[in-house]
Amino acid sequence: MQNSDVFADVSRILKAHAHADVPITLDVRISADLEIDSVEIFDIVMEIEDIYDISFPVEAASGIDTVRDLVETIGQLTNV
Numbered sequence: 001m002q003n004s005d006v007f008a009d010v011s012r013i014l015k016a017h018a019h020a021d022v023p024i025t026l027d028v029r030i031s032a033d034l035e036i037d038s039v040e041i042f043d044i045v046m047e048i049e050d051i052y053d054i055s056f057p058v059e060a061a062s063g064i065d066t067v068r069d070l071v072e073t074i075g076q077l078t079n080v
Contacts, residue, residue: 006074010067013047026068052078 011024019035022028030036036044045056048070054077064070 003071003075006071006078007067009051010048010070010074013044014067017044024067026066026071028067029065030067030070031065048074054078 007026014024014030014034014036017034017036017040018024020033022033024034028034030041031038041061045061049055052074054074056073056077060073060077064073
């Protein structure tokens with residue numbers, strides 16, 4: 001699996017949760033630009049964990065601000 005595949009999955013998930021009509025790019029801020037709150041972020045993380053069969057450490061999840069951060073974290077956790 002490549003980062004482009006991860007980005008496609010992340011984009012699909014974020015679009016389902018986004019409250020702002022903002023195109024999903026690597027530099028989009030998940031909370032600020034997409035208006036996704038902390039409860040929804042928890043749901044997103046759980047969905048990603050299920051898809052990739054990984055577990056997000058709390059410290060990794062707390063450092064995620066942008067889509068790029070999320071894609072890179074998934075890549076590190078799955079060795080992509």
